[in-house]
Amino acid sequence: MGELAxxxxxDLMGELMRRMRCAAKPEKRLILIGPPGSGKxxxxxIIEENYCLCHLATGDILRAAVAAKTPLGIQAKEAMDKGELxxxxxxxxxxxxxxxxxxxxxxFVLDGFPRTVVQAEKLDAMLESQGNKIDKVLNFGIADAIxxxxxxxxxxxxxxxxxxxAKFAPPKVSGVDDVTGEPLIQRKDDNAxxxxxxxxxxxxxxxxxxDYYEKRKVVSNLHAEKPPSQVTEEVHSVLSx
Numbered sequence: 001m002g003e004l005a006x007x008x009x010x011d012l013m014g015e016l017m018r019r020m021r022c023a024a025k026p027e028k029r030l031i032l033i034g035p036p037g038s039g040k041x042x043x044x045x046i047i048e049e050n051y052c053l054c055h056l057a058t059g060d061i062l063r064a065a066v067a068a069k070t071p072l073g074i075q076a077k078e079a080m081d082k083g084e085l086x087x088x089x090x091x092x093x094x095x096x097x098x099x100x101x102x103x104x105x106x107x108f109v110l111d112g113f114p115r116t117v118v119q120a121e122k123l124d125a126m127l128e129s130q131g132n133k134i135d136k137v138l139n140f141g142i143a144d145a146i147x148x149x150x151x152x153x154x155x156x157x158x159x160x161x162x163x164x165x166a167k168f169a170p171p172k173v174s175g176v177d178d179v180t181g182e183p184l185i186q187r188k189d190d191n192a193x194x195x196x197x198x199x200x201x202x203x204x205x206x207x208x209x210x211d212y213y214e215k216r217k218v219v220s221n222l223h224a225e226k227p228p229s230q231v232t233e234e235v236h237s238v239l240s241x
Contacts, residue, residue, distance in 0.1 A: 022052030028107040028239065029132060031114070033210060034140025035202045036195065037151045038224045039231055040111055043138075046232055047109055051239065054104040058091055058113040061098045070097060092122045107135070115205050117212050137213040138235065140224035144199055151195050155184040 028051055032040045048055050065073030066080075072093045076086045091113065099108055114120040127133050153166035157177040164171045164184060172178050188194070213219045220238040222231055 018052070022106055025052045025106050027135075028053060029110075029127070029135050030108070030239075031110045031134055031137045031213070032140065033137060033206060034224060035142065035144075035147060036198050037147045038140035038142045039228060040140055042228050043140075043231060043235055044109055044111055047235060047239070050236070052106040054099070054101070054108045055111065056095060056098055056104075056108050056113075057111045058095070061094055062086060062091070065094045065097065070094075072097060088116075088119050088122050091119070092126050095123065096126050114209055117208050120209050120212050134213070134216075134218055136239065137210070137219045138238065139210050139219055139221045140231075141221050142224040146225050147199070148192055148195055151190050152192050154190050155186055157182060157184055 030047065030053065032044060034040050044055055047053060062073075062076055066077045067073070072090055076090055076094065079086050079090070095110070095113070098104065110123075114123050124134065149167065150165075153168070155164045155166065155171070155175070156162065157164075157180070159182065160177070160179070162177060162179070163169075171184065173181075175184055176182070177184055189198075210219060222234050222238070224231060226234070
């Protein structure tokens, strides 16, 4: 446990308790796939907590590698500074670095990667070189029309972050925050035109990734149109099988 030498004293007990709780958990390496608004962000923290997994969002780990000035992080920063996309090989290398950390001892939840079949192949090759593989791909299946209703109906109170939905959780007075009476706004991305563009990209690029993993018989299709608590039950059933 030499890596605990750098953990602040106040965090040490919490980390030791986490390790004791997680010791008997089986290892799991998961990928979450689904269009924007399908509920991945709601379910991911629950999965991580229940199964002692680390969360790997590619944007977050790229930024962390850049901030830490790791060799791969430096290469990624050079690409970003030039306005170039970070290569698939670099992203997979940074994921490889991240999953070696103690928090990922029991496995990980990958969110936002792979987005293409080429990325999936590179990720699998990296894991196979370590004798590992993706255990389950959770596909958050939901109709585009339901997503449009979910997303275009969202309103927020910018100062507090309180969120509302025109149909599912409306404010007491339309367009006004319940607590302060201040006006609500919609995020600029929460409109039908932006959603249509994002969904087209998802269907074009990412659905082939689902087909790729279907052939490996690791995909579980979730009914993401259901209420979050029911989706959580589905996830638990799939991961406990």
